[in-house]
Amino acid sequence: MLGKKGFAAIAAVGILLLASSARAHTEDVPFVADLLAGRHMDAGEVRVWNDGDNLHVEYRTIGGWHLYETHLAVATSLADIPQRKGNPPPGRFAYKHEDLDGASSDSYVIELADLGADADTLLYIAAHAEVRGREELVQNGGFEAPVVTTPEGWDIFDSGTAGLCWIVQWYDGARNYGGETRPEPAHLELHSEANNWTPYEGDQYAELDADWDGPSGALTGEPASVEIYQDLQTEAGAVYTLSYAFSPRPGNADNVLLVEWDGQPFNQQHSASGVGLSDTSWTEFTHTVTATSSSTCLSFTELGSADSLGSLLDGVSVLGVEEQEESAWGDGYDFPGKNWATYITYTVQ
Ligand SMILES: [Ca+2]
Ligand SMILES: [Ca+2]
Ligand SMILES: [Ca+2]
Structure with missing residues (x-):
């Protein structure tokens, strides 16, 4: 059973989590979520930050993956992201770029005022992309992990x-x-x-x-x-x-x-x-x-x-050898419906 100390410790952890999630994100140090293609393939990342006036959302692909379409929904509540029975249809998202033709990055700049957001507003962001690419089957093929830290190198x-x-x-x-x-x-x-x-x-x-x-x-x-x-x-x-x-x-x-x-x-x-x-x-x-x-x-x-x-x-x-066409989502929390779509949360600074 939790005593008072236990509750105090949990409260302290909660405050720490809030503090870390509200850490200032900038273009150089954005909030970063994986862009997962076909649910499990790492196709790149979704980067989120804001300046005083605008929210910035940037898609970047890696490893031979390319962008063909992106669809983005941003809202101050999850219910305000378009959904049918908990399934988000990307075609109904407010922001879209549908002629990317194999780009390796794509950016959106959205006025915070248009979102009804200011400092400390929690935003729900559904970042979807249609991508094509080749799946990498080898993990850690570059031997970059674990990181060597000895002075001998x-x-x-x-x-x-x-x-x-x-x-x-x-x-x-x-x-x-x-x-x-x-x-x-x-x-x-x-x-x-x-x-x-x-x-x-x-x-x-x-x-x-x-x-x-x-x-x-x-x-x-x-x-x-x-x-x-x-x-x-x-x-x-x-x-x-x-x-x-x-x-x-x-x-x-x-x-x-x-x-x-x-x-x-x-x-x-x-x-x-x-x-x-x-x-x-x-x-x-x-x-x-x-x-x-x-x-x-x-x-x-x-x-x-x-x-x-x-x-x-x-x-x-x-x-x-064959390129695959896949749907991809910025990896975060699951939508309630029977799908694998995910959304990110981001606190405006
Ligand atoms: Ca290497
Ligand atoms: Ca030896
Ligand atoms: Ca030898």
Whole structure:
């Protein structure tokens, strides 16, 4: 049972939440909601902010998604967003742009006075878009998560770490080395600014001959080659574009990367020496692959000698070949009807 202290704590949390939701949003630091296509695909974002006179709503797409139409409803109560039995028909929204022809952004500027809104007014915003794009099947293909924070610019992460998304298994090599036993679960090694080497994309990439004890550990040269994989949701018979970037580790002679897509016979090996390199040397590979079932395992394995130094991998992507047409909504709260449309709430500052 909650005592007085419990209620006081809840009240304090409520005040904190109100305070944070009322934090000033600007064009540089807008309120941001995901733009979800077909309910679950991340197609971009909806950004909301206001100046003294106007509400600004901006759609932005990412990753090969494009805008064809946008429809926007803004009201001071949920009931004032057009709905039929709790289903919002975008065609009846007050604001619309229907000739966007594949744009990657679209903006609305609406006078706050027209909305009957001033400071502290809570607005209900239904941001809908018709988009076309290709779904990305790989999660964390750029190895941007988890973020490396060590001063050495590299770190190891257990298979199963939140955000890592890849399953990691040790590959080959001894279970004992230097008086130590190989740790479980296996680790994936991520680099951010290690040795000032350049990622293929973003800020981080992976090394597939990893490490047992991390940047503060005493072991060097331990056998730490890994296989990493994801089981992708595919469609039997569907064709996909698989791409990734490989670099030898600078200074390391023996880097051998095996790529396997189990939906069809596919087995690709890349090897290169990093001797003489002072920075990464990325090569992007692109293959057309076919799925044979509803689940396809995509895996990358270090086949070089297991000694903590090996292949570097970044920019892993699997895209559907065909563009899909989808409805998309700024992700927030569900409308009451039997639909997956969502609305955002935003407090005017
Ligand atoms: Ca990356
Ligand atoms: Ca080590
Ligand atoms: Ca190696």
